[in-house]
Amino acid sequence: MTGLEIRRPDGASESLQAKALVLASGGFEANVEMRTRYLGPNWDLARVRGTPYNTGDGIRMALDIGAQAWGHWSGCHAVQWDYNAPWHGDRKVGDNFQKHSYPLGIIVNVEGQRFVDEGADLRNYTYVKYGREVIKQPRRAAFQIFDQKVVDLLREEYRIREVTKAEDATLDGLARKLEIDVEGFVRTVRDFNAAVQPGTFNPAIKDGKATRGIKPPKSNWAQPLDTPPYVGYAVTTGITFTFGGLHITTDGHVLDGEGRAIRGLYAAGELVGGLFYNNYPGGAGLMAGAVFGRIAGRSATREAKSA
Numbered sequence: 001m002t003g004l005e006i007r008r009p010d011g012a013s014e015s016l017q018a019k020a021l022v023l024a025s026g027g028f029e030a031n032v033e034m035r036t037r038y039l040g041p042n043w044d045l046a047r048v049r050g051t052p053y054n055t056g057d058g059i060r061m062a063l064d065i066g067a068q069a070w071g072h073w074s075g076c077h078a079v080q081w082d083y084n085a086p087w088h089g090d091r092k093v094g095d096n097f098q099k100h101s102y103p104l105g106i107i108v109n110v111e112g113q114r115f116v117d118e119g120a121d122l123r124n125y126t127y128v129k130y131g132r133e134v135i136k137q138p139r140r141a142a143f144q145i146f147d148q149k150v151v152d153l154l155r156e157e158y159r160i161r162e163v164t165k166a167e168d169a170t171l172d173g174l175a176r177k178l179e180i181d182v183e184g185f186v187r188t189v190r191d192f193n194a195a196v197q198p199g200t201f202n203p204a205i206k207d208g209k210a211t212r213g214i215k216p217p218k219s220n221w222a223q224p225l226d227t228p229p230y231v232g233y234a235v236t237t238g239i240t241f242t243f244g245g246l247h248i249t250t251d252g253h254v255l256d257g258e259g260r261a262i263r264g265l266y267a268a269g270e271l272v273g274g275l276f277y278n279n280y281p282g283g284a285g286l287m288a289g290a291v292f293g294r295i296a297g298r299s300a301t302r303e304a305k306s307a
């Protein structure tokens, strides 16, 4: 590592000498080819929640000089995201394409089948896993269904103009509007309603108000869908960032294939691998970027000064 080459706004290249540098150019979530290669089928068609520029450049540059790939390369952070959201993030709408009140209702696919336990845990511990489940469904689509008992509890993001939503007085009418298989959907809701157990609904805690005898179960916040008009929101998968990346020391130093630190090369943020596997607790991305960014910056400064 002797510096870096940049492209200036006028298109010309320039070489900058540096004794140490910190890579912080994000994961590969905006790179269609890398997403397909590492995350698998259908990930080429995911919406990207953020910038179109996080195409894995920093990761690839480091790998090219011998850095070690590390962490959960086939894993990523993804959420349920409006079905008609643009391919990349929209600064005006921002986070509001996400739809995170599903613990209050049920989620079905185009066949009208449920496929996750909407109440398995508080949403901060399930929203990332369930974003990934949606991409496995037909047409990479899912529908969050609520009745009037809970609509007032839906998060602000359900009330934006740019939302893919339908409402109807009947379940079959709602299914037709959302292009869900009518028979499958009505059967699912009938079975779900019959499986709801008594208890006190309390969305502020894991209330244990669950279903019995259906698969998948709903483990908390289970209430029958019986108060029309019914509302449904269409979502697909929006990817936030990828979990795989570079191997670093606790000083932020990038390691090579033999586990030796690469002189002058540090990394922080999304392009660090090994922080998240399978799931993610809400808020950890910015915290990881801030903490490891500070550590890597200090370490790089120390090395540059002593070089």
Ligand SMILES: Cc1cc2nc3c(=O)[nH]c(=O)nc-3n(C[C@H](O)[C@H](O)[C@H](O)COP(=O)(O)OP(=O)(O)OC[C@H]3O[C@@H](n4cnc5c(N)ncnc54)[C@H](O)[C@@H]3O)c2cc1C
Pocket: 024, 025, 026, 027, 049, 050, 051, 053, 054, 055, 056, 057, 058, 089, 094, 095, 240, 241, 268, 269, 270, 271, 282, 283, 284, 285, 286, 287, 289
């Ligand atoms: C819509 C959305 C909502 C989020 N909400 C939360 C939240 O509530 N809480 C939370 O903790 N985290 C959240 N995150 C995740 C969090 O934003 C990221 O984990 C964090 O920003 C990662 O920081 P970073 O510095 O690694 O990458 P980024 O902040 O993405 O910065 C990488 C930068 O590198 C630039 N870049 C890429 N390639 C190159 C190149 N070749 N040359 C020059 N520049 C390049 C990019 O343009 C970009 O500016 C959210 C992310 C999104 C997209």
